[in-house]
Every structure is written in C-alpha cells, then in structure tokens.
Amino acid sequence: MVRVAREESHTGYYHVMMRGNNKNMIFNNASEKYYFLEQLNLQVEEGNIAIAAYCIMDNHVHLLVKSDIESMSEAIKRINIRFALRYNNKYERVGHVFQNRFKSEVINNEGHLIQAMRYIHNNPVKANMVSKAEEYKWSSYNSYINKQDRLVDSESKQMIMGIFSGSIKEYRKFHLIDETEEFLELKEDLEREREEKARKIILYYCEKHKVNKIEELVNKRYILEEIIVEMLNKSHLPHRRIAEMTGTTRGIVNSIQKKYKMR
Known part of the structure; x- marks a missing residue:
C-alpha cells in the first residue's frame, strides 16, 4: 500500500500520536515511561524536535511537536528503535513495540494549538484515570503552572501562556471547557x-x-x-x-x- 505523504504545517506545529503495536500496552510501569521521556528529551537536545505538550498513556502517547516533517520523522524513528531494543530485551520478545507509522495532524493556528494542548492534557481525565489534568504525573500540564520541565519548549510555553495573558487561572479554566473538536485518538x-x-x-x-x-x-x-x-x-x-x-x-x-x- 502506498503511503500518503504527510501534510506540512505552516506553523511548524504537529499533533503526533504513537500507539502500541497490535493495540498492546507498552508502558507497564513507571520505568518505561521514564525511559520514553529520556529518549524524547534526547531528541530535543539533539535539535530534532521541540515539545509544546505531551501525555504518556498506558498504550499510546500524544505529543505536540514543533519541527519540520523530516526531522520529526527521524526523531520518532530513533525513539521507536531505542525504546523497542530496551523493551524487547527486558521482556524477552521480538518485533515492533510501536506501530510502524505514527499519526500526525497539522496545527493551523494559535487557537488550534491550545485546543490540541487541552485535548492532550485531558486524555487521562477522559479515560477516568484522574479527576483533574493536574493530578496526572505523565503529562506536561503542570509544566505550565509551577513545575520545571526540561522537555517543554520555553518559547512555545511563553507563546501559549501569552494567549492567556500569563494567567494561570485562565489556563486552568481553559482546560475545564468541554472539547467539541476531534483530534488524533485511538x-x-x-x-x-x-x-x-x-x-x-x-x-x-x-x-x-x-x-x-x-x-x-x-x-x-x-x-x-x-x-x-x-x-x-x-x-x-x-x-x-x-x-x-x-x-x-x-x-x-x-x-x-x-x-x-x-x-
């Protein structure tokens, strides 16, 4: 089957979703989530991607990425390979851990950007894992409030908080609004x-x-x-x-x- 070329974002931002191969659970414990974050940070440090938001669920990952298509694809590929090597060695298995082709959608403007961020941060709430987005440890929600997070791009954070006039109260209120748009999801x-x-x-x-x-x-x-x-x-x-x-x-x-x- 011929692969459809990814659409290029004129803003440079993309919503990316990676899921476990064959719908499998891939983050069985905290150590695997920590390792994924380490690999994600490595790609940030190497300059391949910048991260505006993220959320690691048990069988999939949501990322709000700033990059070009080629660099983003290469970064995801490297993360997949390194994570699979560790995961397969640990659980004495072979094969892919993530599905081969990650999903992505372009972010068209600032409004779309913060909606995608809200959607990503509220994934654990929708899944009934927590009652509030701030209670979930494995997302970037608290990075915009009081937590220092080396993963979150400082320029993206400054721009996003500028939309809320720097108000944490408005940022929190925005996350409580029911989502009407549809984004990448299982x-x-x-x-x-x-x-x-x-x-x-x-x-x-x-x-x-x-x-x-x-x-x-x-x-x-x-x-x-x-x-x-x-x-x-x-x-x-x-x-x-x-x-x-x-x-x-x-x-x-x-x-x-x-x-x-x-x-």
Whole structure:
C-alpha cells in the first residue's frame, strides 16, 4: 500500500500520536515511561524536535511537536528503535513495540494549538484515570503552572501562556471547557468519546424540558430536530447510531441533515 505523504504545517506545529503495536500496552510501569521521556528529551537536545505538550498513556502517547516533517520523522524513528531494543530485551520478545507509522495532524493556528494542548492534557481525565489534568504525573500540564520541565519548549510555553495573558487561572479554566473538536485518538477511544458527547446532549435536553427520557420528546418534532442537529454537529456519530439513540429512523436523520445543509 502506498503511503500518503504527510501534510506540512505552516506553523511548524504537529499533533503526533504513537500507539502500541497490535493495540498492546507498552508502558507497564513507571520505568518505561521514564525511559520514553529520556529518549524524547534526547531528541530535543539533539535539535530534532521541540515539545509544546505531551501525555504518556498506558498504550499510546500524544505529543505536540514543533519541527519540520523530516526531522520529526527521524526523531520518532530513533525513539521507536531505542525504546523497542530496551523493551524487547527486558521482556524477552521480538518485533515492533510501536506501530510502524505514527499519526500526525497539522496545527493551523494559535487557537488550534491550545485546543490540541487541552485535548492532550485531558486524555487521562477522559479515560477516568484522574479527576483533574493536574493530578496526572505523565503529562506536561503542570509544566505550565509551577513545575520545571526540561522537555517543554520555553518559547512555545511563553507563546501559549501569552494567549492567556500569563494567567494561570485562565489556563486552568481553559482546560475545564468541554472539547467539541476531534483530534488524533485511538479508534476505540474516539468511538467512546462520540457516544459520551451524544449522551450529554440528550441528557441536557431531557433536563431542559423536564422529562426522564428522550422517548418523551419524540412527538415534539421541533425539539427532536434541535437535538439531532446538535448531535450531528458535535458527536460525529453515524446517522444509524443517532437514530437509535433518539428513537427515530435514519431517514429522519438524513432529512434533517439535508434541511440544514450539514455535511
């Protein structure tokens, strides 16, 4: 299969995701996370990449990287090789640890940059590993508050905090906003997030109209239409699933999409 060339970012920033091969857990304990951070820092010191944000989960990694495509690809390749050598030797195994080709998406502007940062920092919260982003040890969230972190690029940090006028309070508040955009994520986690967004929309409208379940709103077409429009805009679920969750049909969902000329 021919590989699609990576899109080049005019800002120089990329959101990168690396996941375990065959969906495997790759960070079984703290020592492996420390070693990954060491290898990441080595690439920073060698000048291949700069890191604006990061989060190490148990089976994947999110990075907000400043670099050019060639240097970034080379840095990720070196990290993969060195991490795999140590990991395979430790667990007496062979083969890839990370999937061969990491995923990346371009960051288009400052607004996109801080949204991606928020998404990365809130990964452990969404996964119910912690209740607040600041409680997670393996991310760069606290690097922007009071923790010295040699990994986080000082210029990126200064620029990002400048967007919040240097206010830690505003930085914290920004991380509490529900995410509406979609970023690089594991397929299974993305599906779970979409379902959760859809459930929150339904719950909001049920509470707003003082009903216990959405079935009680089926005969109120204007309300149901409003719910489906918001689910189409925010949940990105397939029409079939939206129909199931709202007690309607795929035909109704399709007609609402056409009515509002939604993609």
